[in-house]
Amino acid sequence: MGKILITGIAGLLGSRLADWIVDNTDYKVVGIDDLSGGFSENINRKVQFYKFNLNDLEALKGVFKKENIEIVYHFAAYAAEGLSLSTILLPMLLKDLVLSSENIIMKII
Numbered sequence: 001m002g003k004i005l006i007t008g009i010a011g012l013l014g015s016r017l018a019d020w021i022v023d024n025t026d027y028k029v030v031g032i033d034d035l036s037g038g039f040s041e042n043i044n045r046k047v048q049f050y051k052f053n054l055n056d057l058e059a060l061k062g063v064f065k066k067e068n069i070e071i072v073y074h075f076a077a078y079a080a081e082g083l084s085l086s087t088i089l090l091p092m093l094l095k096d097l098v099l100s101s102e103n104i105i106m107k108i109i
């Protein structure tokens, strides 16, 4: 049986989904988060956790090589409400989101 990868595992959505999967299915969960947000205490003890930024393609390749990933839930991102007027932060956040999402998609296909 393949494993489920959840990015943003320390965040609200990723951690809650991981808890549900651990409690209700036979899937093993692998989680990635750079802990720039979220809380490490959110991470279920049964999750195989990797701490790095998804922009690190080599680290991501390593996870896919080591773990038998079957399903990916990609939650690593920032909600960024209220930042729409920030000309400095918003481009940085968008660049981070686009690069990390591109890395994940390239590994899946």
Ligand SMILES: NC(=O)c1ccc[n+]([C@@H]2O[C@H](COP(=O)([O-])OP(=O)(O)OC[C@H]3O[C@@H](n4cnc5c(N)ncnc54)[C@H](O)[C@@H]3O)[C@@H](O)[C@H]2O)c1
Residues within 6 Å of the ligand: 007, 008, 009, 010, 011, 012, 013, 014, 032, 033, 034, 035, 036, 037, 038, 039, 052, 053, 054, 055, 075, 076, 077, 078, 079, 080, 096, 097, 100
């Ligand atoms: N929480 C909600 O009600 C809700 C509703 C609709 C959509 N969303 C969207 O879902 C996504 C996740 O929401 P959330 O509430 O879980 O956010 P969150 O801030 O609680 O968690 C996001 C997690 O992603 C991690 N992260 C961010 N960028 C990363 C990167 N490049 N590499 C590694 N880790 C990274 C952060 O450290 C954090 O732990 C966001 O895009 C949000 O806009 C959330």
